[in-house]
Amino acid sequence: MKIDGGCHCGKITFTAEIDPEKVHICHCMDCQRITGTAYRVLVPAATEKFELRGKPKEYIRTDESGAKRAQAFCPECGTPIYSTAPDDRKIYGLRAGTIRQRAELRPKFQQSCRSKLEWAQDLRALPQAAE
Numbered sequence: 001m002k003i004d005g006g007c008h009c010g011k012i013t014f015t016a017e018i019d020p021e022k023v024h025i026c027h028c029m030d031c032q033r034i035t036g037t038a039y040r041v042l043v044p045a046a047t048e049k050f051e052l053r054g055k056p057k058e059y060i061r062t063d064e065s066g067a068k069r070a071q072a073f074c075p076e077c078g079t080p081i082y083s084t085a086p087d088d089r090k091i092y093g094l095r096a097g098t099i100r101q102r103a104e105l106r107p108k109f110q111q112s113c114r115s116k117l118e119w120a121q122d123l124r125a126l127p128q129a130a131e
Helices: 029-035
Strands: 002-006 013-017 024-026 040-046 050-053 057-062 068-073 080-084 091-095 109-111
Touching (some): 013 091
Antiparallel strands (some): 002 013, 024 040, 040 091, 068 080
């Protein structure tokens, strides 16, 4: 599936060819902290099928397993764009919220569920407002 997207201010944009069957949710505490919310939706894209325009700022962190991850975000507006292994950069984990076609990218599995926040699992009972 061909996708495109970018940051909030438009300084960083991208296109990619992705497999929608690989879209997933990560509940790890690092993803919770970095996103400032309950989980992160990741859309994997292979390096050769990912084209980035603009220069994001990267922060290298060490995750729970000890692996290093480069977290990229727009230096102007702060929008998270992707994460990747800084040493090989074979796969980019794109942030679903930055993708124009995000409504079509239903996650297929979840990982790091030992850290999931139970209240975030079913929001249908909460009152809703259109705006």
